[in-house]
Amino acid sequence: MANTIQDAMALAGLAPHKVLDIPDNGKLTRYRVTGDKAGSVNGWAVLHGGDHPAGAFGSWKTGESHTWQQAHARPSSAAALATQRRQRAELHQALKAEREAVQTAARAKAQKLWSRARPAFDSHPYLRKKRVRAYGIRQLRDMLLIPARDVNGRLNTLQFISADGTKRFLTGGQIAGCYFAIGKPVDRLLLAEGLATGSTLHQATGAAVAVCFSCGNLLAVALALRSKFPRLRLVLCADNDTETPGNPGVTKAREAAKAVGGYLAVPVLSRWAYPCPF
Structure with missing residues (x-):
């Protein structure tokens, strides 16, 4: 199992083009995936810190998504489990909002290109x-x-x-x-x-x-x-x-x-x- 979310991203073939600092505040970060064209930010990652670090990452280009959790940081109490559930709910909402924003931008671009063609x-x-x-x-x-x-x-x-x-x-x-x-x-x-x-x-x-x-x-x-x-x-x-x-x-x-x-x-x-x- 990957020790860090960056290790997990690399193993999944979604390593960032350059060193990426992912804040552990649950906020979604977009980045350029290694191999993608310059200027693109198809990759995304989100990280929750604290006693039980966990996160997720993926690519809007391929549609794939992955989760990551630090191996030794599994919830050991009801309170920790509740925290993990809250983090997952927050992640779900963040991804939903980002997905809607990305798809809205794609629709606008598609309409622009279609009109020009x-x-x-x-x-x-x-x-x-x-x-x-x-x-x-x-x-x-x-x-x-x-x-x-x-x-x-x-x-x-x-x-x-x-x-x-x-x-x-x-x-x-x-x-x-x-x-x-x-x-x-x-x-x-x-x-x-x-x-x-x-x-x-x-x-x-x-x-x-x-x-x-x-x-x-x-x-x-x-x-x-x-x-x-x-x-x-x-x-x-x-x-x-x-x-x-x-x-x-x-x-x-x-x-x-x-x-x-x-x-x-x-x-x-x-x-x-x-x-x-x-």
């Missing part, structure tokens, strides 16, 4: 390589911009796709439960992981598609859409990750389909199979 062309190298059209996305210089909106239509963040296919998200933006919509649903709505897959499905079927950006976001989007469209047929179109242990594409899609009473579609060779309604 122009409609994307089908001739963009990435779209041409994937043989799909530019359905409602925009382009800023050579970068494609894909909006991630919640079920109320609010733009929360952007995904950027470069000409060579490199993908990244606007730092700090909300992804969970957000998606990019292609078309308007009539009798069914297809959910897919990425832009290329979603665009291909729309071209092939004419059906509306919700691009969820990752298999880890399928469940959150499916639940949000089920709440918005209680009677609509939802089809979870899985990425068949046969080369990845546990096949997360199919596993996560099946989990989401079960949760919303939807259908699971799994690609088999060049075909799409609909093996089971849930």
Whole structure:
């Protein structure tokens, strides 16, 4: 176990770019993580001192968070335990406030970039390589911009796709439960992981598609859409990750389909199979 919170940060791959003094007053400190670009402050840390030092740290860029407690400082009395609980409550509130501030800033930046961008062309190298059209996305210089909106239509963040296919998200933006919509649903709505897959499905079927950006976001989007469209047929179109242990594409899609009473579609060779309604 790490002796200090700085040691724990280093072990987790979130060491600060330079020596960082973290005050032990429970106030959140933001910092530049080693390897992040100059000027960024994606890392955060908070430390409680006293007889039972404890804290937490993480990255708004990756979304990860970790807790730390000094090994020999475990609560030894009811009063110490109560203090620890209070510290955790304070930490929770501090992180909630900071997360809201970060996401609000990301929404403002996303809207600014989206307003500056122009409609994307089908001739963009990435779209041409994937043989799909530019359905409602925009382009800023050579970068494609894909909006991630919640079920109320609010733009929360952007995904950027470069000409060579490199993908990244606007730092700090909300992804969970957000998606990019292609078309308007009539009798069914297809959910897919990425832009290329979603665009291909729309071209092939004419059906509306919700691009969820990752298999880890399928469940959150499916639940949000089920709440918005209680009677609509939802089809979870899985990425068949046969080369990845546990096949997360199919596993996560099946989990989401079960949760919303939807259908699971799994690609088999060049075909799409609909093996089971849930």
